[in-house]
Amino acid sequence: MVDNQTTKNEYKKQLWIRISVIVAIVAVIGIIFLIKNTAKKDTAALTDDGSQTTEHSDADETYPLKLTAVNIETIKAYGIPTVIDFGSDSCIPCKEMAPTLEKLNAEWQEKAAVQFIDVWKYTDGVSDFPVQVIPTQVFFNADGSPFIPSEDLQKEIQFDMYSDKESKDHVFTVHQGGLTEEQLRIIFAEMGVE
Structure with a gap:
């Protein structure tokens, strides 16, 4: 038992x-x-020079959409046409542009850098750029020089050109206000992106 x-x-x-x-x-x-x-x-990752950070880490994204700071030298080193959209997650025209920026950022990886910085969250990111209203886009050619639109494009889309006060060199090409996907595609086509 x-x-x-x-x-x-x-x-x-x-x-x-x-x-x-x-x-x-x-x-x-x-x-x-x-x-x-x-x-x-999401992490705040610094680049080698410690100046440009991204809001998130995504292995498939060489040129992340969202930035927390912008360094002109980093942009010039990209080697591809670039637009930085200065806006805010809470501004209505910025919200309207957001899906277009997301779409083009994903579509143009390695061809062009489409990036965004929220100027209300990251105020230091705006200090080196001529941003008076949001959204404002700043355009750079693949060689890091400011994009210069053709006369025909200037008739369709208004750009503001900024020069250095001392040297008189052209330093920025800026568009103030929202842009549609079609307008961004036209601009980037002129910059050599298909």
């Missing part, structure tokens, strides 16, 4: 083993979940 006490002890032991296995599985799943979410979470 089997001892009743031994059976109870054996049952308790098996129960604790089962509970321990379940707890271990839940812990492993929790750790995996935390690791994956931490890797995907």
